[in-house]
Amino acid sequence: MATEETKKEQQTDEFIQRLPAVAKKLYLPCKKCDANRFFVVVAHKTEKSAKVQCEICKSNKTFTIKKARKKGASKRSKAPTAQQVWETLKGKFGIDGEAYGMRNTFEVNSVIDHKKFGLGYVIHAEAYKIEVAFEDGARFLVHNKQ
Numbered sequence: 001m002a003t004e005e006t007k008k009e010q011q012t013d014e015f016i017q018r019l020p021a022v023a024k025k026l027y028l029p030c031k032k033c034d035a036n037r038f039f040v041v042v043a044h045k046t047e048k049s050a051k052v053q054c055e056i057c058k059s060n061k062t063f064t065i066k067k068a069r070k071k072g073a074s075k076r077s078k079a080p081t082a083q084q085v086w087e088t089l090k091g092k093f094g095i096d097g098e099a100y101g102m103r104n105t106f107e108v109n110s111v112i113d114h115k116k117f118g119l120g121y122v123i124h125a126e127a128y129k130i131e132v133a134f135e136d137g138a139r140f141l142v143h144n145k146q
């Protein structure tokens with residue numbers, strides 16, 4: 001029974017940093033003493049901060065628990081770049097493109113081989129205009145010209 005309790009406590013300590021209890025001592029740098037000193041916990045201010053007092057000079061300061069860093073929790077929702085979009089389309093529709101010419105007619109998802117811009121994928125089509133995703137960005141091109 002006792003060992004179970006100990007185990008649990010150790011696990012908790014590994015993952016959660018808790019404030020030390022009042023009257024416990026912490027070894028912290030003291031500005032006034034200009035050295036590391038033992039500070040006595042005087043009182044808890046919040047769940048994460050406590051008022052502590054230097055044992056030597058009796059100056060007070062606030063001890064705060066640093067927030068644990070969450071890994072990979074941020075910066076996930078970035079819009080894909082033109083090249084990423086192009087790569088995805090390339091994987092989906094392949095590299096067998098039809099030579100571009102303004103008299104040709106293209107449909108959405110058609111693969112285009114453009115003399116100047118290279119391989120492109122039609123992402124939008126209107127009667128006489130298509131929007132094509134090229135490696136360096138999307139472009140509007142004329143098609144179906146009579």
Ligand SMILES: [Zn+2]
Binds near residue numbers: 034057
């Ligand atoms: Zn001090």
